Amino acid sequence: MKMKLGFAAALLAGIALAPLGASAQQKVRMGVSIPAATHGWAGGLNWHAQQAEKQLEKQYPNLDIRIATAKDAAGQANDLEDLVSVHNIDALVILPFESAPLTDPVREVKNKGKFVTVVDRGLTDPSIQNVYVAGNNPQMGKVSAQYMKQKLNNKGNIVVLRGIPTVIDNQRVDAFMEEIKGTDIKVLGMQYANWNRDDGFKVMQDFLARFPKIDAVWAQDDDIALGVIEAVKQAGREKELFIIGGAGMKDMIKRVMDRDVLVPADVLYPPGMIADAMQITAKHLIEKTPVQKEYVIEATLVTPENASKYYYPDSPF
Amino acid sequence: MTQSSTPESSQPGVGRRALPSFDLKLYGPFLALAALVVLGTLANPVFLSPGNIANVLTRTAFTGIIAIGATFVITAGAIDLSVGSLAALAAGVSIMTMNALSPELGTGVAVVVAGVLVAVLLSVAAGTFNGLLVTKGRIEAFIVTLGTMGIFRSLVTYLADGGTLSLASPIRTTYRPVYYGGLFGISYPIIAFAAVALVGALILYRTRFGRYCAAIGSNEEVARYSSIRVDRIKTLAFALQGLCVGIAVMIYVPRLGSASATTGLLWELEAIAAVIIGGTMLKGGYGRIWGTVVGAVMLALIDNILNLTGAVSVYLNGAIQGTIIIVAVLLQRSGAARR
CATH class of the missing domain: 3.40.50.2300 (Response regulator)
Structure with a gap:
């Protein structure tokens, strides 16, 4: 101002x-x-x-x-x-x-x-x-999927938290889904979390209640990812899965830098x-x-x- | 989904025939809640697991506590649109205060208490400010709070530099149990929610202030001629709303330890919806605290059920939420009108 x-x-x-x-x-x-x-x-x-x-x-x-x-x-x-x-x-x-x-x-x-x-x-x-x-939104989805494929050895159960229903979100998700096609990676559930921490927390709590075994989470956005991290910690299931966010928020980059096992990588959308x-x-x-x-x-x-x-x-x- | 909703919707009719004096306005929300629980269980048995129920009730606490305050404001014939933005601002200021005070007060309980006090005081002050503008300034509550809604939200955006205000992590460790901890397996937010509801019900049903709120909402002029101090009661109702926001913020901050421009987005609408689903009249004059509690829980349940089932396209979430809200209110209103 x-x-x-x-x-x-x-x-x-x-x-x-x-x-x-x-x-x-x-x-x-x-x-x-x-x-x-x-x-x-x-x-x-x-x-x-x-x-x-x-x-x-x-x-x-x-x-x-x-x-x-x-x-x-x-x-x-x-x-x-x-x-x-x-x-x-x-x-x-x-x-x-x-x-x-x-x-x-x-x-x-x-x-x-x-x-x-x-x-x-x-x-x-x-x-x-x-x-x-x-x-490059499609590339962001693709890079996330490639990392996930490699880290999961092409096999596992994942959940996806989407942003706000927009072209950007669709491009990212479409490219992600295209890239994991043909692998044994199964998307158990997909919900909108509106690029928002609180919604990320809520949606992830429900995913954790619904699915007994989740290998990875694609949160697509660092704000959502921070909410997801809290939900996973609350459920005590940190050992079971890893989370990929996106954008390059400083908190998330710091976690990657500090080798947080829950957040092994991040994808930039600077x-x-x-x-x-x-x-x-x-x-x-x-x-x-x-x-x-x-x-x-x-x-x-x-x-x-x-x-x-x-x-x-x-x-x- | 259609299969399960048909027998449910006919149930109130059956109840009315069996019990002619059955008050649908009073029990309608509870019936709707029961229907929703059945729906949830059919969608996914996990729904009834203690873990899931605890999650849902805990996350209802924020909007639920705010909605209890809103019940007073709406009963008194006014409305407060600024609560979501106020929650964001109070959370932001509280976080900044705790971070700033930690060099002097350390990272223990003292600094958390200071942060909570600041949040509550700020919220009560803001609520009183709304109330005074409405009563002394003679401006419609809708306009006053539409204005303050914008002011509070841009203030928090400004304070956060457009980004996020985060609580320093040692303080968070101290504060965290307020959201994640509990007594006898019941989380603190649920306890706080129950306590606020209980006190709210006592005030609305058992005190002069509560009756005056209803009298003003039903007819302000008549209330004035009955020597009720209308301005004072209305201002107090807004202050009470502010207090409720403060309490909600107190348990919101330890959850994620952050506040940003998106904190509390649309909470005002959620709170108002909870109040109306609960049977309180939007035009004032009649308020129901326990109905509000049920309304808030229902709103959270709808979200939860949609997340627990993969049967419906996520694109339709909003449509399903809207339909359930309208059906729930229709159910009790049409029953009440026919009686």
Whole structure:
């Protein structure tokens, strides 16, 4: 909040000063539109975006970054209009809430001659974007399944906790199921846990009551996984199974680093991808460096060997 | 599922013929609960295992305790939408307090007591604040608490930097038994839930305050002319709701030792649903504490049963929850109306 106010003030000052010494150092304005910090991963996203804002504005004094956070797809569409008409941005970095509803609003921005970088979720019409920094949801499901196959020797009973019914969740789960096809790994049960700790705890308690023997849990998300861990501990069944989460929350990375047997690995879906996208865009805007059409953020498998590389103790996520 | 629900739904009719004075408004929720238990047992025999029942009752405690507070507010003709957000904020502030005080107070019982006190005081203060805005500020309770709902939730998001506030692990070790421990095999949350319900029933049925709540909910003007201090009673009802949130937070924090922007999401709706399923009138004037307890348990049971059975597509969970809630209320209301 304080930062936002300070930012608005800086922006006003920028506008007021613009006519005086404008031509020497033309202000370049970059708008960043992301979902609000309503759950852990989005919280990480916001933190990384703010870090990148500070760092980039220091690096490029004539760069002005405006971050807008939205609670839903409709709110994000409104933000885009404000960024263009009120803040007069030159470039947009957007992590769309949902692909289809935001495709046309982003097209509008593009038609006004702005540079567009899309992050994570693709638009339904990829010709709109100048750059696409892609998160890789199917790969996340696949990498998790591959690790599980190897760790279970292609055989065992598992339960799956899903996120919120969305395209992202479907892509992850479909790829996971595809990868374990043909093995003797059996999915005993599958339920939504809404990327939420409390729901992860509840669903896992019920799975533990329902199934006497579980070899592994695919929680898909680190928040869910933390709830699962508590439920498993309460039931005293830590020896029986292991848990794979996902995203790269610091608590989970720490557990992997400390060789917690319950959490032998984690799969990255780093919220820091927004910072990469902002960096690429800013560099292109100011230094006019050429850009690739697409950058893919890998869903890296985090094991005790490489965990320290992905540990950000200062991040809230 | 259809097979089992048919004989159940005809049961109240049978009961009415046999006992003409049978009060469905009073016993309806209990019948619905019995039906749900049968349904659960048919879905999976594990349902009746002591472990599962203990799990479900323990996790009902949070929303159940909050719903008992909500029974007073709703009986008095008001509504409180801010309880879920307040629970998140109180949990967050409590965690931050304990972490901050641990250098001075250590990681023992003292620091936990301090954390609990802060949570309870903050909750009561917030409840009173809601109450004063409604009574002195003359604003509709719906609008006041819609506003504070947003305020409390964004405050906790702000405090947590958008992420999660976690209790330092030595303090957690001290605090953990409050959720996971118990007396004579009954977990503390269940004991707390029962105690709050008992005290709530005493207050609502046996004290002047309880009767005044119903009088105000039934007709505020008449209550005012009967020299009931309407503003004071209403504010007190909101403060009581705050206290209940504080107690719920006290047993919520040791479960996962964390609070974030998603803590207590939609608890307000769950609490209101529990109250209404229990037979309390949404428009006020008539409240039932034990009905509320049953309502809260039913809501938790529905979730539990859906998790215990693989028969229904997970995509339909919400539809089944909705149907059961509507049928449960329909059952008692239509019976009560015909009588």
